Each structure stands twice: as structure tokens, then as C-alpha cells.
Amino acid sequence: MTQTHIENGTRWLEQAGVRPTRQRVTLASLLVGDGQHRHVTAESLFEAAKGQGDAVSLATVYNTLRAFCEAGLLQEVTVDGSKSYFDTNTHDHPHFFWEDDGKLTDAPSEQLVIAELPDAPEGAEIASVDVVIRLRRKTAKG
Incomplete structure (x- = not known):
């Protein structure tokens, strides 16, 4: 180092x-x-x-x-409810989770559009929205 x-x-x-x-x-x-x-x-x-x-x-x-x-x-990003990844980029942005090798990478924020969120239940407020898009590599068809 x-x-x-x-x-x-x-x-x-x-x-x-x-x-x-x-x-x-x-x-x-x-x-x-x-x-x-x-x-x-x-x-x-x-x-x-x-x-x-x-x-x-x-x-x-x-x-x-x-x-x-x-x-x-x-920023902590939890995948599958148990696996935690820690991201040095703390700005709100989506992620790709590569199922084949268990890697987390940034997804392009400018392509994500969330038009509307549901109302939070009474007495609660939305703290954040995490978007994790799960990916799997395509297999060649023989």
C-alpha cells in the first residue's frame, strides 16, 4: 500500500x-x-x-x-436478505447483482425511472429505496 x-x-x-x-x-x-x-x-x-x-x-x-x-x-446493500455488500459510493444509485459470481456492480442511474412509490404506512416514512437488479449470464444454446 x-x-x-x-x-x-x-x-x-x-x-x-x-x-x-x-x-x-x-x-x-x-x-x-x-x-x-x-x-x-x-x-x-x-x-x-x-x-x-x-x-x-x-x-x-x-x-x-x-x-x-x-x-x-x-452504504450497505443487502442481497438475498443475508449477504451484505458495502459500497463506497453513498449517493442513491441502482446496482446489478451478478448471480453467477456473487459480484455487485453499479447500474446506470440515468436509465432507471421510478415513476411512483406506494405511500408509506401510517406513522412511517420512506428512508430509502434500494434497487438491486439480479443478472445471470446467458448460456449458449446448442
Whole structure:
């Protein structure tokens, strides 16, 4: 990991008011150090940290991702009601979920049109709308 990655990760945390501990900086640098948006699972981020020789437990990765979500740094996208992906792009946008390899990618926002939403039940308000479009690769027909 380069010094620039570390500086970008540290700045990302500080701008959100999150204390930049060593482990948080390590994970933040993996998430945003190169300036690109990404979708990760706790497990994939854990493996990336481990691959760099950083000693971070899987429990710490889960807790840190939750803290980053609470600070508004990440958006959690749940697929199948149990699998969570964490997105560094926190603006409202749709996603493609690739069933064949379990990957989550951004879908083009400008092509999505939601004309109307149902009214929220009495005493509730709509907090957000998540759009996940499930994809499967076409198989060649013989």
C-alpha cells in the first residue's frame, strides 16, 4: 500500500469525524486509497487486508464496516436478505447483482425511472429505496 493510499484513507476518515486508528486507516486505505469506488463484503476486505500482511480480525472488519456506515462513509446493500455488500459510493444509485459470481456492480442511474412509490404506512416514512437488479449470464444454446 502506498503512502498516497494511506493519506487518502486517513483524509476520508477525518472528513467524516471518524478517529483514524491504525486498523481503520488500513481498511479505509483499501476501500478508498486509490480514489475508486468499490463494493466489498466483510470477507473480501478481510482477505485483502490479510493479503497485505495486516493483522485485522474478521470481527474487527465487520465492526469497522458498521462504524463506517453509521458515519455515512459507506452504504450497505443487502442481497438475498443475508449477504451484505458495502459500497463506497453513498449517493442513491441502482446496482446489478451478478448471480453467477456473487459480484455487485453499479447500474446506470440515468436509465432507471421510478415513476411512483406506494405511500408509506401510517406513522412511517420512506428512508430509502434500494434497487438491486439480479443478472445471470446467458448460456449458449446448442
